Amino acid sequence: MRAPQADRLTWQCRAADRLGLTAEPPGGGSRKGERWGGLLAWLLRRHVARCPRCQAELAGWRRIAALLQASSGVQAPAGTLDRVMARIAAEQDQERAVSEGPRREPLSLAGAAAAWLAWVFAVSLQAAGALGLLLPAFPGLTDRVFALVRAAFDSGGQRVREAAWMLQRAGETLPPGVAPYVEAVWWCAAGLSFAIGVLIVTGGRPGPRRE
Amino acid sequence: MVQDEAKLLHRAKEGDGQAFAGLVEPCLDQAYRLALRLAGDPGEAEDALQEALYKAWRALPRFRGDARFATWLYRIVYRVAVDRARKAKPLPVDDARLLDAAGSHDPAAAAWYDPESRWEGVEAQRELEAALQKLPPSYRAALTLYYVEGLTVRDIAGVLDVPVGTVKTHLHRARQALKRELGKERGGEGVWTR
Incomplete structure (x- = not known):
């Protein structure tokens, strides 16, 4: 390999720049295990060692690295960590106070579960009624509930009364075999709404939680 | 660990x-x-x-x-x-311009070294910091972690959450961009000629 001319940018210079061979930090260059290996790297290192332009580049970067490292003595302001730890401790105290206070989640969950079970029981009865198994035991149960609802709505506005009437009409227009199943779905939806309502009304605060 | x-x-x-x-x-x-x-x-x-x-x-x-x-x-x-x-605030750098500069050997950055000069001390530190602040954050972070903190390229990749190859490219482009900015800081007279 010919000796490179000063200040002449050759392809080796460009390749050495690209691989960072002319900008290695002081004290042994690249970190252990990160040095470029192979024949090309060996040739380029040899070039860098002989090329005035690459030597100038290397010296320049070593000076820059030294200037950058002059800031390595900068320390975090005193008390930075203490302030963060104080904030964390205060938050932990708050979370502890919350977790030791009355917890409403179990109550709300139990209430919702009880309501849901009650409605599942009712729906089961209706389903059984649809199959004709328990019909004699609970004749006209739904009709009576509708009558109660209508009586309650009678004291309400005209629109409510109309809605109740339409609901009853819709039930009457259903084919006889389908009506019990529709009733079962109705009860199921009503039960779900009731359970969700219980959950909302008795809903507790969320427990301590970290991201 | x-x-x-x-x-x-x-x-x-x-x-x-x-x-x-x-x-x-x-x-x-x-x-x-x-x-x-x-x-x-x-x-x-x-x-x-x-x-x-x-x-x-x-x-x-x-x-x-x-x-x-x-x-x-x-x-x-x-x-x-x-x-x-x-x-x-908006980033004080035009990334595209820097990337363009990083892709080629800019004449403004070519004559950046003069072995006779003594570019050091507080003034040099100030010029270097000013030039660094004009680089994109990822370049600044890569240079700092590599030259100041002595992290490996692999660790820097972990910090910046990018592949190892991208860190090498960041370092190369950051060096080119820094040379260019340093050249401008010195009014085109070359970084070390003082």
Whole structure:
């Protein structure tokens, strides 16, 4: 390999720049295990060692690295960590106070579960009624509930009364075999709404939680 | 991972604040220097560091231990500092222009070295800092972590959350962009000619 001319940018210079061979930090260059290996790297290192332009580049970067490292003595302001730890401790105290206070989640969950079970029981009865198994035991149960609802709505506005009437009409227009199943779905939806309502009304605060 | 670090990590994950402090303390100054380099202002750097430490505490249960704790903390510091800078003001750099400059050997940056000069001391430090502040945050972070903190390219990739090859490209482009900015700081007379 010919000796490179000063200040002449050759392809080796460009390749050495690209691989960072002319900008290695002081004290042994690249970190252990990160040095470029192979024949090309060996040739380029040899070039860098002989090329005035690459030597100038290397010296320049070593000076820059030294200037950058002059800031390595900068320390975090005193008390930075203490302030963060104080904030964390205060938050932990708050979370502890919350977790030791009355917890409403179990109550709300139990209430919702009880309501849901009650409605599942009712729906089961209706389903059984649809199959004709328990019909004699609970004749006209739904009709009576509708009558109660209508009586309650009678004291309400005209629109409510109309809605109740339409609901009853819709039930009457259903084919006889389908009506019990529709009733079962109705009860199921009503039960779900009731359970969700219980959950909302008795809903507790969320427990301590970290991201 | 060092066994002590693993124990501290386990305790910190269970909510032990002192264990968390024990984890943070060895890398606190490095994290601050990274924040300072990215923020460019000591007060802002301290605020960013505090926010990052708090976020690290909150996110600790999700830390799987794939990387060193310090690397993971630097990543949070980097993200917080960049986010804060982005919210505070638009980046003072034209990335496209810098990338264009980085892709070629710019004549303005070519005559940047004069072995006879003594470019050092407070003035040189000031010029270097001014030039650094004009680089994109990812370049600044890569240069700082590589030259000041002595991190490996692989660790820097973990901090910046990019592939190793991208870090090498960042370093190369950052050097080219820094040379160009230094050339401008010196009014085109060459960085070292003084």
